[in-house]
Amino acid sequence: MEYPKNHKEIVEDLMAGKFILPSAKHFESLRESEAFYAEFFKESFSYTLTVTNDYAYVVSPETQETLSRDISIFFAIVCYEMDRDGRNFLDQIQYSEFEMEDIDRMFENSSFIDLILSNKQLKDQDARRTLLNAMNRRHIIEKITEDRFTFTSAYKVFIEFAIELAKSRSKEVEPSDN
Amino acid sequence: MIKAEPVSILRFLATYYDIIRELYNIQNKEGIIRHEELTEICGRHEHDVHQQLKDYKILRSVNADFELRDVYYKLIEFILYEFKPMLPETFEKYLMSMSELFRKIKEGTHGDKMILSERIINLQTQIREFLDGVEKNTVRLLHETRELKANVDKVDYRVKVHKASFWIQYYIIPLNQVLNVNYSDSVANKLLDISDFANQRRLNFDEEGIRIQFEKLYNQLIQTNDDLLRQSKILTNELLPLIERIRTESMILTGWIEFLRNPYKVTTPKLLKSNRSAAYNKNLFFHTKEFFEQFMEDEEVFIEEDPQIYEQWIFNKANVKAKLKEQVPVQDFFSWCRNELMMEFKEVDAEKFFAMCTLLFEEDIEKEFSEKGTKVKIKTHHSRMTVPKIKILN
Numbered sequence: 001m002e003y004p005k006n007h008k009e010i011v012e013d014l015m016a017g018k019f020i021l022p023s024a025k026h027f028e029s030l031r032e033s034e035a036f037y038a039e040f041f042k043e044s045f046s047y048t049l050t051v052t053n054d055y056a057y058v059v060s061p062e063t064q065e066t067l068s069r070d071i072s073i074f075f076a077i078v079c080y081e082m083d084r085d086g087r088n089f090l091d092q093i094q095y096s097e098f099e100m101e102d103i104d105r106m107f108e109n110s111s112f113i114d115l116i117l118s119n120k121q122l123k124d125q126d127a128r129r130t131l132l133n134a135m136n137r138r139h140i141i142e143k144i145t146e147d148r149f150t151f152t153s154a155y156k157v158f159i160e161f162a163i164e165l166a167k168s169r170s171k172e173v174e175p176s177d178n
Numbered sequence: 179m180i181k182a183e184p185v186s187i188l189r190f191l192a193t194y195y196d197i198i199r200e201l202y203n204i205q206n207k208e209g210i211i212r213h214e215e216l217t218e219i220c221g222r223h224e225h226d227v228h229q230q231l232k233d234y235k236i237l238r239s240v241n242a243d244f245e246l247r248d249v250y251y252k253l254i255e256f257i258l259y260e261f262k263p264m265l266p267e268t269f270e271k272y273l274m275s276m277s278e279l280f281r282k283i284k285e286g287t288h289g290d291k292m293i294l295s296e297r298i299i300n301l302q303t304q305i306r307e308f309l310d311g312v313e314k315n316t317v318r319l320l321h322e323t324r325e326l327k328a329n330v331d332k333v334d335y336r337v338k339v340h341k342a343s344f345w346i347q348y349y350i351i352p353l354n355q356v357l358n359v360n361y362s363d364s365v366a367n368k369l370l371d372i373s374d375f376a377n378q379r380r381l382n383f384d385e386e387g388i389r390i391q392f393e394k395l396y397n398q399l400i401q402t403n404d405d406l407l408r409q410s411k412i413l414t415n416e417l418l419p420l421i422e423r424i425r426t427e428s429m430i431l432t433g434w435i436e437f438l439r440n441p442y443k444v445t446t447p448k449l450l451k452s453n454r455s456a457a458y459n460k461n462l463f464f465h466t467k468e469f470f471e472q473f474m475e476d477e478e479v480f481i482e483e484d485p486q487i488y489e490q491w492i493f494n495k496a497n498v499k500a501k502l503k504e505q506v507p508v509q510d511f512f513s514w515c516r517n518e519l520m521m522e523f524k525e526v527d528a529e530k531f532f533a534m535c536t537l538l539f540e541e542d543i544e545k546e547f548s549e550k551g552t553k554v555k556i557k558t559h560h561s562r563m564t565v566p567k568i569k570i571l572n
Binding site for chain 2: 088
């Protein structure tokens with residue numbers, strides 16, 4: 001049987017919980033054979049494949065909830081603190097490089113300090129570096145040096161989550177508003 | 179009729195601008211200027227200008243109160259560059275009046291030249307007013323959007339989303355439609371028709387006076403078209419993306435704040451739970467590192483001793499050996515061991531069984547192995563064993 005191009009890389013990355021991004025050479029192969037891989041992962045592991053213009057990844061029925069929650073809190077605080085500083089956080093996430101020092105400052109001066117201190121992955125600098133290492137492995141950020149990184153287009157998964165949450169909550173608050 | 183000289187009115191406006199400005203602000207806010215407010219303002223500025231305001235027809239009486247006449251209101255509005263946004267529905271009146279005038283101009287080209295000329299002049303006025311209205315709206319919308327972006331009023335993100343959506347839905351998108359030439363019912367499209375017609379008539383109309391008027395109309399429309407294009411570009415390239423981003427960003431922040439209120443009660447995006455890696459996996463180093471990093475900081479751990487006391491069994495070889503010697507010859511040593519254990523402990527524990535097996539290595543015990551290689555099955559508490567049949571002779 002002939003497999004799609006870059007099959008090994010595609011399977012290896014997705015099985016490791018990584019996002020495959022448009023900059024990766026195997027992204028196009030995956031897109032071209034999306035139907036094949038959707039079936040392949042469904043039949044082989046009961047995983048669901050999601051492919052968009054910005055990323056591709058698989059999820060299992062059993063998920064890594066703690067990591068996802070920690071990353072969501074990380075994004076929430078970074079967005080909130082940047083906006084409080086008067087920065088266009090969406091532009092910054094899309095186009096800017098971040099320094100760990102900058103991130104540490106945001107977390108240390110955040111009004112959500114109680115939440116931060118109670119979270120094992122966010123409570124201090126070392127914990128945050130560990131979380132960022134996990135995000136780097138999953139291709140949610142890309143490390144440029146040990147202390148600098150950029151967000152990849154996988155950030156959209158979490159931003160979409162926030163938008164959906166806002167929409168669902170506003171529906172709950174204003175059921176008659178259309 | 180105004181008795182005063184025009185220059186006196188202008189001088190009055192300049193001299194008492196502060197009063198006029200305050201009156202403008204009140205009308206802007208409340209829609210009317212109350213008598214008491216007018217008296218208070220004049221008193222504060224130490225100038226009783228009630229009479230001039232009436233004589234120069236700057237104020238109009240509304241029962242016991244007042245309002246600025248439209249022409250002065252618009253003058254101050256223009257000077258301050260503070261325009262009230264017009265609902266796009268308001269622009270439709272221009273579409274109606276322009277369409278009607280245009281229809282009558284087309285139909286009346288062979289009729290009375292006087293009325294034709296008047297209609298062309300009126301059409302030009304309508305076009306000018308329409309363009310003014312569009313420009314004012316764009317200015318105001320830009321101002322509102324920038325205010326919203328800077329969030330000078332410190333409004334909640336939810337309110338920002340609502341405001342941004344409101345401006346987009348009721349002002350920006352409909353205004354964009356008014357300016358869109360590709361939209362058949364747009365004012366811009368109607369102006370294009372008029373422009374085509376004026377272009378033809380400025381060249382081929384019989385009477386020179388009307389020809390010149392069509393020429394002016396045509397030139398005005400060329401300029402208007404450029405201006406509308408500029409306004410349309412501001413709307414689509416600057417205003418709409420800016421306000422869309424305000425809406426998106428505010429929506430994201432609303433979501434995040436909602437999430438941060440109780441992050442442990444919301445289902446977050448699903449991420450794949452990766453499996454344990456094999457020792458030769460190229461990522462093992464990082465996975466192991468990540469695993470150990472979790473325990474970098476030791477937490478204090480208390481271990482309570484298990485209070486349950488286990489019975490400790492010590493194999494008394496001499497005793498068991500004596501028992502075996504009493505029973506020789508024993509046909510099957512392993513079965514004997516099993517039976518002994520069953521009799522004493524009601525179960526065959528592997529550890530005890532193996533301890534008893536060590537008797538086979540005693541030198542003074544004479545053994546005989548089955549020549550046929552007969553095997554015996556022994557079942558202990560946790561296992562099944564197949565052992566050779568060994569006879570103990572002495």
